[in-house]
Amino acid sequence: MITNRINKLFQGDKKNILSVYFTAGYPKLDDTVPTIQGLEKHGVDLIEIGIPFSDPLADGPVIQGSSHIALQNGISVKCIFEQLKDIRKSVRIPLIVMGYLNPVISYGIEAFCKKCNEIGIDGMILPDLPLNEYNRSFKSFFEKYNLHNVLLITPETSEKRLHEIDDASTGFIYMVSTSSTTGAKKNVSDYSTEYFQRVNNMKLKNRRLIGFGISNHKTFDNACKYAQGAIIGSAFVKAVSQEGTLDEKIEKFVKSIK
Amino acid sequence: MSYKVNKEGYYGEFGGAFIPELMYPNIKELQDNYLRIINSKEFKEEFAHLLKDYVGRPSPLYYAERMSEHYNSKIYLKREDLNHTGAHKINNTVGQIILARALGKKRIIAETGAGQHGVATATVCALKGMPCVVYMGRVDVERQAPNVKKMRMLGAKVVTVDSGNKTLKDATNEAMRDWINHPEDTHYIIGSAVGPHPYPDMVTHFQSVISEEMRWQLMEQTGSELPTRVIACVGGGSNAAGAFYHFLDDTKVELIGVEAAGKGIHTKQSAATLAIGRPGVLHSARSYLMQTDDGQITEPYSISAGLDYPGIGPLHSHLYETGRAKYLAATDTEVLKAAFLLTRLEGIIPALESAHALAALDKIKMNPDDVNVVNISGRGDKDMETYLKYFDDEKYQTK
Ligand SMILES: Cc1ncc(COP(=O)(O)O)c(C=O)c1O
Numbered sequence: 320m321i322t323n324r325i326n327k328l329f330q331g332d333k334k335n336i337l338s339v340y341f342t343a344g345y346p347k348l349d350d351t352v353p354t355i356q357g358l359e360k361h362g363v364d365l366i367e368i369g370i371p372f373s374d375p376l377a378d379g380p381v382i383q384g385s386s387h388i389a390l391q392n393g394i395s396v397k398c399i400f401e402q403l404k405d406i407r408k409s410v411r412i413p414l415i416v417m418g419y420l421n422p423v424i425s426y427g428i429e430a431f432c433k434k435c436n437e438i439g440i441d442g443m444i445l446p447d448l449p450l451n452e453y454n455r456s457f458k459s460f461f462e463k464y465n466l467h468n469v470l471l472i473t474p475e476t477s478e479k480r481l482h483e484i485d486d487a488s489t490g491f492i493y494m495v496s497t498s499s500t501t502g503a504k505k506n507v508s509d510y511s512t513e514y515f516q517r518v519n520n521m522k523l524k525n526r527r528l529i530g531f532g533i534s535n536h537k538t539f540d541n542a543c544k545y546a547q548g549a550i551i552g553s554a555f556v557k558a559v560s561q562e563g564t565l566d567e568k569i570e571k572f573v574k575s576i577k
Numbered sequence: 578m579s580y581k582v583n584k585e586g587y588y589g590e591f592g593g594a595f596i597p598e599l600m601y602p603n604i605k606e607l608q609d610n611y612l613r614i615i616n617s618k619e620f621k622e623e624f625a626h627l628l629k630d631y632v633g634r635p636s637p638l639y640y641a642e643r644m645s646e647h648y649n650s651k652i653y654l655k656r657e658d659l660n661h662t663g664a665h666k667i668n669n670t671v672g673q674i675i676l677a678r679a680l681g682k683k684r685i686i687a688e689t690g691a692g693q694h695g696v697a698t699a700t701v702c703a704l705k706g707m708p709c710v711v712y713m714g715r716v717d718v719e720r721q722a723p724n725v726k727k728m729r730m731l732g733a734k735v736v737t738v739d740s741g742n743k744t745l746k747d748a749t750n751e752a753m754r755d756w757i758n759h760p761e762d763t764h765y766i767i768g769s770a771v772g773p774h775p776y777p778d779m780v781t782h783f784q785s786v787i788s789e790e791m792r793w794q795l796m797e798q799t800g801s802e803l804p805t806r807v808i809a810c811v812g813g814g815s816n817a818a819g820a821f822y823h824f825l826d827d828t829k830v831e832l833i834g835v836e837a838a839g840k841g842i843h844t845k846q847s848a849a850t851l852a853i854g855r856p857g858v859l860h861s862a863r864s865y866l867m868q869t870d871d872g873q874i875t876e877p878y879s880i881s882a883g884l885d886y887p888g889i890g891p892l893h894s895h896l897y898e899t900g901r902a903k904y905l906a907a908t909d910t911e912v913l914k915a916a917f918l919l920t921r922l923e924g925i926i927p928a929l930e931s932a933h934a935l936a937a938l939d940k941i942k943m944n945p946d947d948v949n950v951v952n953i954s955g956r957g958d959k960d961m962e963t964y965l966k967y968f969d970d971e972k973y974q975t976k
Contacts, residue, residue, distance in 0.1 A: 376753055387741075420858045421866070421873075422872035422873065424856075447595045452593060452595060473598055476601070500599075503758070
């Protein structure tokens with residue numbers, strides 16, 4: 320049984336959970352830790368630490384851009400682990416790493432999971448790791464090192480597969496709002512509402528957060544009607560790309576959402 | 578030893594379908610239906626008909642007399658350059674367009690490097706009256722301009738890709754993102770034996786007509802279905818997969834793939850994935866990849882846009898690891914020399930990609946009685962600008 324800070328967060332009836340994704344090493348190489356600390360300080364409930372990859376298949380232009388710059392800044396998996404080594408001395412909310420498979424495989428699957436556990440990471444989101452491949456060569460390490468594997472569902476996911484994913488999930492389910500790459504401008508339309516409602520009515524055993532295309536108070540609020548909360552990525556990355564100190568930008572952004 | 582794909586889409590340890598959930602319905606639909614469709618009577622009839630009367634198959638197997646004399650060994654050329662649109666790529670696009678229609682798809686997307694696959698896709702879309710969007714990196718749009726114009730004339734929309742290195746890998750990313758954003762009505766015609774299962778198997782199946790024909794053509798011309806060796810260039814690996822396929826279980830037949838060494842495998846400017854890469858996951862399959870210690874994909878380089886790719890199809894990684902096929906690498910200089918040699922000795926201007934296969938003839942020990950089949954995957958029309966830059970230079974001419 321995997322139990323950690325993620326289970327605690329979703330215990331009981333906590334609503335309006337705000338999860339924020341940011342790209343490690345962006346805008347500056349050393350912004351990783353201050354970003355995490357700032358997000359916790361200003362009231363975010365869960366953080367997704369993005370590990371940059373040269374070929375982020377599921378991401379739109381904003382996260383493609385931040386990943387590219389972070390890599391130019393010199394970020395790497397090793398460097399991120401080094402930056403995070405004392406993070407649990409200052410941060411208490413759940414932390415998830417989000418990234419693509421190849422840097423993880425390259426580091427070594429078990430070595431990567433072990434390091435995450437040492438640091439105090441609670442879960443992973445690897446969009447290019449489908450359930451069957453997870454079961455085949457990842458699951459045992461996730462369990463050994465107490466990491467939740469967060470799986471995605473989309474409007475196209477069949478009912479049968481929804482149940483499969485629900486059965487395999489341990490932390491929460493990442494509910495992608497529309498069939499698109501991240502940061503799409505598509506409005507959270509009537510179609511999404513129908514899908515949110517449909518999944519809400521299925522009484523899945525796992526809690527859900529809605530992500531992709533959540534960018535402001537209005538879209539956040541709407542998503543919270545159908546799930547325990549929502550995930551913001553591209554809009555936050557855009558916000559920290561502006562002028563100003565990192566702390567001010569984070570404060571202003573979080574206030575504009577909640 | 579099996580060289581066929583298994584149920585999960587693996588060749589040994591390579592392949593699989595590392596797809597984001599967003600692509601799951603499309604890939605699952607293909608996995609569940611491709612074998613039924615391509616083995617159906619209607620599919621087979623239409624595919625055979627179009628390959629014969631539209632593509633112009635069978636492509637000749639030509640005994641190259643002056644080349645044979647030059648190398649003191651028997652050289653046969655499989656003439657994929659004579660296909661409609663000038664390369665082997667059309668074998669695959671004809672197969673996939675029929676499949677796309679059987680699945681009820683309304684819109685076609687593709688990636689392209691050299692533009693040969695883009696042209697071959699735009700061509701079959703014109704043939705079937707389907708809208709077509711082709712993703713192409715900005716660098717390739719510039720160095721393969723005639724093919725961009727052809728695609729537009731054929732009615733395709735060419736989208737210039739500015740992400741990453743702006744070449745084939747980035748065009749492939751962008752095509753996959755398009756598919757994620759259009760989950761319902763679109764089929765992605767991938768251009769090589771790469772990508773998630775079932776693409777490598779499907780593309781290999783459509784290209785395997787190359788070795789199917791070789792066998793009976795060799796029988797007619799040499800009295801045996803089996804050559805000593807088959808040589809083909811390898812980018813993603815579709816023409817090589819097609820040229821090897823029907824010889825895989827005849828282990829006496831040597832199979833030789835030739836990668837693009839670019840300026841040399843010990844320089845930073847190379848695309849020889851097996852020579853300098855290690856296994857990883859890119860474009861949804863596990864295979865050899867050019868990557869940094871951190872697992873970031875590195876930028877390949879080759880004089881030929883069609884081989885300028887940091888990965889290789891999973892079948893080839895498997896053939897490499899099991900030793901069933903051998904892989905060599907040819908430098909830009911060796912390739913230009915080989916292209917000019919074929920042009921002067923046989924009056925055939927090969928594509929730069931295919932000239933990599935020809936360059937291997939200088940690297941292999943051949944006996945006079947050996948039967949060597951070289952797959953000429955495409956013609957050199959698209960590469961004239963490059964050739965004209967070099968052909969006056971003594972350095973590239975064989976005396
Ligand atoms: C003529 C020709 N040969 C070979 C290739 C390389 O592709 P593959 O390795 O899939 O055969 C290309 C790709 O554009 C090509 O145009």
